[in-house]
Amino acid sequence: MLHTGNKSLVKAVRLWYLLGGLVVVMVVAVVWLLLCSESFSGGIHNVVLISIDTCRADYLGCYGYQGKTTPNIDAVAKEAILFNHTLTPVPLTLPGHASMLTGTIPPYHGVHYNIGYRLEESNLTATEILQKNSYTTGAIISSFVLDARFGLAQGFDSYNDRFVEPIESVYRSERRADEVSRFACSWLEEHRREPFFLFVHYYDPHAPYLPPEPFASEFADNLYAGEIAYTDYYIGQVIKKLKDLNLYESTLLIITSDHGESLYEHSEKEHGYFIYQSTVHVPLIIRVPGGPKGKTVNETVGLIDIAPTICSMLGITPPSTVQGADLSCFLGKKGKDTKNERYIYCESLLPTQYGCSPLFGVVNDRWKYVQAPAPELYDLNKDPDEKTNLADKDPKRCRFLENHLELVMEEHLRSDRSEDKFVLDQESRRRLESLGYVAGIGLSEVLEFDSTGGDPKDSIRLHEQIMLIRTFIKNKQFDKAEAICSQILAERPEHILNSFLLGQVAMGKNNVSRAIAHFSQFLSQADAEGGSSKDESLHFLRMYIGKAHNNMGRAFAKQKSFDRAITHYNKALEINPDFANAYYNLGNVFLRRGELDEAIKHYTKALDLAPDLPEAHLNMGNALLKQGKLEQAIVCYNKAIKVRPDYREALQNLQHVQSLKEKREKK
Numbered sequence: 001m002l003h004t005g006n007k008s009l010v011k012a013v014r015l016w017y018l019l020g021g022l023v024v025v026m027v028v029a030v031v032w033l034l035l036c037s038e039s040f041s042g043g044i045h046n047v048v049l050i051s052i053d054t055c056r057a058d059y060l061g062c063y064g065y066q067g068k069t070t071p072n073i074d075a076v077a078k079e080a081i082l083f084n085h086t087l088t089p090v091p092l093t094l095p096g097h098a099s100m101l102t103g104t105i106p107p108y109h110g111v112h113y114n115i116g117y118r119l120e121e122s123n124l125t126a127t128e129i130l131q132k133n134s135y136t137t138g139a140i141i142s143s144f145v146l147d148a149r150f151g152l153a154q155g156f157d158s159y160n161d162r163f164v165e166p167i168e169s170v171y172r173s174e175r176r177a178d179e180v181s182r183f184a185c186s187w188l189e190e191h192r193r194e195p196f197f198l199f200v201h202y203y204d205p206h207a208p209y210l211p212p213e214p215f216a217s218e219f220a221d222n223l224y225a226g227e228i229a230y231t232d233y234y235i236g237q238v239i240k241k242l243k244d245l246n247l248y249e250s251t252l253l254i255i256t257s258d259h260g261e262s263l264y265e266h267s268e269k270e271h272g273y274f275i276y277q278s279t280v281h282v283p284l285i286i287r288v289p290g291g292p293k294g295k296t297v298n299e300t301v302g303l304i305d306i307a308p309t310i311c312s313m314l315g316i317t318p319p320s321t322v323q324g325a326d327l328s329c330f331l332g333k334k335g336k337d338t339k340n341e342r343y344i345y346c347e348s349l350l351p352t353q354y355g356c357s358p359l360f361g362v363v364n365d366r367w368k369y370v371q372a373p374a375p376e377l378y379d380l381n382k383d384p385d386e387k388t389n390l391a392d393k394d395p396k397r398c399r400f401l402e403n404h405l406e407l408v409m410e411e412h413l414r415s416d417r418s419e420d421k422f423v424l425d426q427e428s429r430r431r432l433e434s435l436g437y438v439a440g441i442g443l444s445e446v447l448e449f450d451s452t453g454g455d456p457k458d459s460i461r462l463h464e465q466i467m468l469i470r471t472f473i474k475n476k477q478f479d480k481a482e483a484i485c486s487q488i489l490a491e492r493p494e495h496i497l498n499s500f501l502l503g504q505v506a507m508g509k510n511n512v513s514r515a516i517a518h519f520s521q522f523l524s525q526a527d528a529e530g531g532s533s534k535d536e537s538l539h540f541l542r543m544y545i546g547k548a549h550n551n552m553g554r555a556f557a558k559q560k561s562f563d564r565a566i567t568h569y570n571k572a573l574e575i576n577p578d579f580a581n582a583y584y585n586l587g588n589v590f591l592r593r594g595e596l597d598e599a600i601k602h603y604t605k606a607l608d609l610a611p612d613l614p615e616a617h618l619n620m621g622n623a624l625l626k627q628g629k630l631e632q633a634i635v636c637y638n639k640a641i642k643v644r645p646d647y648r649e650a651l652q653n654l655q656h657v658q659s660l661k662e663k664r665e666k667k
Contacts, residue, residue, distance in 0.1 A: 043289040045250040047130070047197045047310055048242070051100065052231055053093055053143065054206040054271065055257035057086070057283040059228050067222070069229040072236030073255055073285065078294050080253070080287035081331055085300045087344045087363055088259045091271045091279035093145045094119075096258030096303065097152055097201075101125040103307030103322030105345050107413045111151075112349050119151030124319050126307035127155030127197065133316055136196040138187050142180045143203040144173040156199075158187070176212070177202050177234035185241040192245045197310075200238060202231045205261070207270050224261065249289050252313055254306060257282040265385070267460045269467070274456070275346045275361045275370060276386050288313070288331045297330050300365045302344045323412055341365070343404045345412075351456035354463060359456055360449070362405040369401035373455045377401070406449070462492055469501050478508045496525045500544055503551060512555045519548045519555070546575035550582050553589075562589050580610035587616070591623050599623045614643040618650050625653070630661045 057063045060070045062077035063084075088096045095111040098119045102109050103126065111117045119125075131137050139153070141161040146152050153159040160183050163175040184200045191198075204211070209223035211230040219226030235255070242248040260279045262268035271279040284301065286309070304324030311318040312328040325342065341364060348359040361370040368386070370376040377391040377398050391398050465484050472481035482505045488498045503518035526545050553568035566589055572582040587602035603620040606613060621636030637654035640647050 043250060044252045044313055045195050046247060047135075047252045047314070048238070048254070049100075049197070049199045049306070049310075050235060050238070050253070050255045051097065051199070051201045052205060052228070052235075052255070052257045052283075053201065053203045054259060054261050055228060055231075055283060056260035056263075056278065057257075057281050059225055060283055062285070063283060065225075067219070067225050067229075069219075069225050070232040072232050072239060073283075076239065076253065076255060076287055077285050080285050081292055081295045081297060083284040083286070083297045083299075083301050083327075083330075085298060085365070086256070086282050086284035086302065087280050087300065087346060088257075088282050088303050089280075089344075089346050090348065091259035091275065091346075093143065093206075093258050094150055094152070097146060098123070100256070100258065100303045100306050101127060101152065101199075103304045103318065103324035105304060105323055105408075105412055106347060107345075107409055108321070108323065112347070114145050118149065119154070121151070121154055123151075123154075124321055125152075125155050126310050127199070129155075129311060129316060129319065130197045130314070131155045131157065133314070134195065136191050136194050137198075138191065138196065139199040139201070140180050140183045140187065141201050142175050142177070143201070143206070146201060160187075174203050174206075177204050177231045181234040181237040184238050188238070188241050188245060188247065192247060202235070204228075204231045207261075224263065251287075251289065252310065253287040254310070255283065255285040256303065256306065258303070267457075267464070269464055273348060273350050273460060273463055275348050275359050277368075277380070277384065280346050280361075280363075286327070286331060291331050295330075297327075298365075299330075300342055300344055300363060301325065301327060343401075343408060345405070345408050348456075350463075351459060352453065354456075354459040355454050356456045356459050357453035360405055360409065362401055362408065367397065367401060369398060369405060371402060371405060371449055372457075373453065374457075375402070402449075462488065462495065466497065466501070469505075473501075473504055473508060476508060478505050481505050481508075496522065496529060496541075497544070499525060500548060503548065507551060507555065510558075512558045515555045516552060519552050522548050523552075542575050546572045546579055546582070549575070550579065550585060553582070553585055557585070557589055557592075562593055565589050578609050580606045580613060580616075583609065584613060584616045584619075587619060587623075591619060596623045596627055612643050614640040614647055614650065617643065618647070618653070621650070621653060621657075625657055630657050630664070633657050634661070 059065050059067075060077075061068060061074040062070065062082055089099050089105045090096055090112065092114050094114045094117060095106050095109075098109050098111040099105060102119070102123050104123070106112050109119060109123045111119055127137050127139075137156045138158045139156045139160065141147070141159065142163075144161075147161050148159050153161075163179070165175060165179055167174045167176065180200065180202055184198065187198060205224060205227040209227050210216070211219065211223060211226035215226040215230040215233075216223065219229060239248070239253075242251055242253075259271055260277075260281055261271050262274065262276070262278045265278045266274055266276050268274050268276075268279075282303065284303075284306075302324060304322070305327050306324070308318035308322045308324045309327040309331075312326040313331065318326065343362045343364050346361040346363065352358050357373050359370060359372055361368060363369075363380070366379060366381050368376075368378045368380055375391045375398055376386075376389045377394060378386045378388070379390060380386075465488055469481045469484050472478070472484070482502070485498055485502050485505060488495055492498070499518050499522035503515050503522060506512075506515035506518055523545060526541060526548070529541060549568045549572040553565040553572065556562075556565040556568065566586065569582045569586045569589070572579050576582075583602045583606035587599045587606060590596070590599035590602060600620060600623050603616050603623065606616045607620070610616070617636045617640035621633040621640065624630075624633040624636060634654065634657055637650050637657065640650040641654065644650070
């Protein structure tokens with residue numbers, strides 16, 4: 001801020017700045033037109049945006065990896081512009097892609113995590129802009145985390161998020177690259193004669209790393225690399241299809257990722273907790289028809305730049321809401337790299353689930369600043385692995401970058417946004433948790449600097465322990481899960497979620513009495529924490545209280561204490577009236593008691609909330625069968641099979657009721 005007591009001097013300075021500013025604007029406009037006059041919009045008829053989920057830039061051959069993981073992407077890079085320093089604003093799938101398609105950062109678009117958020121329609125996506133400009137728009141999605149219900153489908157004429165051959169180990173929540181590419185190639189075939197925008201999403205590099213053969217054998221020493229190699233192979237199929245259809249030379253092709261993978265750097269196994277380069281640095285390769293070949297751009301850019309760049313390259317004015325930059329001047333034949341001191345924003349709110357402060361960061365071409373109780377400053381040119389924190393040695397630079405970070409957050413925090421958080425049905429939550437996304441006790445959305453919470457680095461071990469427990473429970477390795485729970489109890493006895501997890505373990509081991517004891521202890525601890533309060537910050541705590549009551553109900557039902565089970569299910573529904581699984585479990589109790597109408601009523605309510613709950617369809621069919629309503633039972637069994645084609649019990653029951661129907665008709 002300028003401080004002076006000489007008013008005439010101030011006026012003169014302001015006039016000089018005004019006139020000088022106008023001249024600068026005119027000069028910049030002329031230079032921009034000269035540099036970008038060959039934007040190739042006339043030669044671009046189509047756009048294909050390929051996103052490889054959880055892909056570190058340094059695992060691609062064109063970024064220096066030596067393991068021959070990406071021959072197809074490398075071939076594209078030789079004909080394209082490669083951006084060396086591209087950052088995601090948040091290392092998670094849903095918010096990362098929300099930023100990619102809107103050109104805005106999480107404080108603006110409002111999506112901060114994969115569970116409990118969706119991209120609201122008030123956000124304008126590049127897809128919607130292209131659709132309004134007569135482009136046919138399509139998406140092929142490979143993970144439930146980007147299911148249409150979470151808001152990313154807006155603007156797409158077709159949004160393929162229904163899996164034909166899902167990976168069974170993750171609750172039908174993911175499909176492999178071969179199916180994704182098969183649908184992408186079919187879509188290209190169908191729409192080859194019209195201008196189009198196709199978004200293709202591959203999820204394979206996400207944990208667990210289980211590449212099919214021959215990639216599993218070829219990369220046995222690094223299965224993560226094997227997943228990337230497998231994905232590259234099927235990206236090659238899409239590129240081949242573009243060439244076979246004579247579309248390749250008229251297609252703006254963009255290859256990128258939503259975030260990287262830590263791979264135990266900074267003590268983090270996967271991603272989402274920290275905002276170090278291993279998870280926020282992503283590849284970005286853009287091939288322009290007739291554009292530069294083999295060009296490398298070293299300026300720092302972001303995923304938020306993709307949407308405005310696509311618009312600009314097509315001759316469409318980007319919306320005023322975007323915070324990303326138009327990169328088209330790097331993409332033209334006469335394009336000239338211009339130094340631009342940008343500050344790219346990144347965040348992680350995940351540590352707040354453990355009572356820690358959130359992490360906010362800002363990155364320019366050299367420096368990275370992370371706001372935390374113990375601030376972090378890294379010289380990325382000299383220390384790309386972020387091993388030496390220079391915050392204490394350079395407090396002046398820290399203050400400078402902190403001010404920039406605060407300015408970015410204040411400038412782009414959107415106060416008029418409608419509510420982005422919403423309550424998931426039980427089936428959706430289970431599918432997201434099967435992918436490794438777990439909601440903790442409470443994710444704080446207070447987007448301001450907080451030095452009063454714990455340092456996130458102090459709770460990374462707890463985070464990794466809980467993630468491992470979840471994995472063991474999912475894989476029915478209950479003894480291993482229980483052993484880690486015991487470690488947490490010894491190290492962090494105050495951690496309230498531990499009793500809940502021990503209850504889940506006991507349920508898995510069918511130790512009903514112990515499960516009841518653990519869940520009762522959790523409910524007592526939760527009540528002491530204020531779990532009965534309506535405070536929005538305790539939303540996730542109340543969610544776990546509801547789940548604990550639901551599990552208590554299951555435990556008492558196993559003991560045939562049906563009245564106590566019903567009491568706990570109803571308490572779960574008091575906390576969350578949209579708890580589909582609690583309605584389903586109530587239906588099971590009434591079915592076991594022979595109260596068929598009550599059972600059907602509760603199954604119906606469960607299915608109203610979660611239409612894809614196959615167990616509810618099955619047991620509704622069983623109740624109807626007991627009432628002799630064979631036709632209605634057949635409908636229910638078929639619905640269960642439609643959701644889960646390999647549902648053995650539903651298939652057997654369908655065969656049985658069809659046999660009964662045939663016998664009845666013969667009579």
